[in-house]
Amino acid sequence: xxxxxxxxxxxxxxxxxxxxxxxxxxxxxxxxxxxxxxxxxxxxxxxxxxxxxxxxxxxxxxxxxxxxxxxxxxxxxxxxxxxxxxxxxxxxxxxxxxxxxxxxxxxxxxxxxxxxxxxxxxxxxxxxxxxxxxxxxxxxxxxxxxxxxxxxxxxxxxxxxxxxxxxxxxxxxxxxxxxxxxxxxxxxxxxxxxxxxxx
Numbered sequence: 283x284x285x286x287x288x289x290x291x292x293x294x295x296x297x298x299x300x301x302x303x304x305x306x307x308x309x310x311x312x313x314x315x316x317x318x319x320x321x322x323x324x325x326x327x328x329x330x331x332x333x334x335x336x337x338x339x340x341x342x343x344x345x346x347x348x349x350x351x352x353x354x355x356x357x358x359x360x361x362x363x364x365x366x367x368x369x370x371x372x373x374x375x376x377x378x379x380x381x382x383x384x385x386x387x388x389x390x391x392x393x394x395x396x397x398x399x400x401x402x403x404x405x406x407x408x409x410x411x412x413x414x415x416x417x418x419x420x421x422x423x424x425x426x427x428x429x430x431x432x433x434x435x436x437x438x439x440x441x442x443x444x445x446x447x448x449x450x451x452x453x454x455x456x457x458x459x460x461x462x463x464x465x466x467x468x469x470x471x472x473x474x475x476x477x478x479x480x481x
Contacts, residue, residue, distance in 0.1 A: 302326050302333050304453050307419035314420070318455075322350065322442060325358045328386035329376035334446045342367065345447040347409065349471050352382030352440040357390065359477040363397065363405060371397040371405075377477045382440070391477065401474055408467040414445050414452045417464075421456050441468060 302323035308314030326333075333339055334346050347363040359377040366372070374394040380387020397405070438458050445452040456464060 301335055304335075304419065304451070307453070309420050322352070325352060325378065325382065325386045326350065326360065328378055328380070329358075329360055329389060329392070331360060331362065331376065334444045335451055337448065339446060340448070344369070345445070347405075347446075348442075348444040349468060350442040350444075351468075352442070354383035354439065355381050357387065358382035361471045361475070361477075363471070365402075371402050373397050373401075373474055375475045375477055393475070395475075397474070404470050405467075405474075408463075408470040409445070412443070412461075412463040412467040414443055414454050417454050417461070419453055419455060421454075421458070443467070 301319065303315060303318045305311070305315050308318070331348070334348055340346060343364050344367050345365045348360060350358065350360045352358045357378045357380060359375065362374045364372050364374070372394055373396075374392070376392040377390050378387045379390040441456045441460060441464070443452075443454040443456075443464065454464070460468070
């Protein structure tokens with residue numbers, strides 16, 4: 283009885299001390315890390331999600347991916363794909379009951395299941411097409427389109443894409459318009475287990 287309690291306590295201590303967001307790579311590194319660590323990190327802690335920041339966080343996996351979606355006034359949700367050393371993968375999902383923009387709330391729904399081979403392949407194709415490693419980490423509005431028009435998003439849904447493998451960490455945050463390949467990746471992952479807040 284005491285051993286599971288101590289293991290849970292150790293996990294909570296590790297999560298509370300860990301960085302969920304990169305220290306640098308933001309448009310304004312002076313304030314951004316602390317701000318996003320509170321915002322994104324508190325949502326992920328409420329989901330009981332681990333940090334995906336260093337090789338130690340691979341914890342026996344070949345690669346790990348997470349999509350965190352933070353609507354301003356609706357509950358946040360996340361998906362994590364963990365690819366084991368043998369190439370099989372597990373999908374984990376979580377949805378909170380608070381607001382993604384300011385108050386995490388509590389864990390309202392969670393689950394996990396193995397990914398089928400065709401799902402894993404669809405994810406791999408969408409991930410490759412998204413070329414996360416070639417994108418800027420921090421893309422905040424206003425966004426200027428190719429036609430010269432400007433899009434301002436005062437209360438937009440924020441999407442965070444994280445990928446970790448032996449070569450390192452990739453972290454992409456989008457607050458306004460999302461590039462088409464990222465939208466496709468988000469759609470492929472979402473369709474594995476829709477979490478639209480209806481149940």
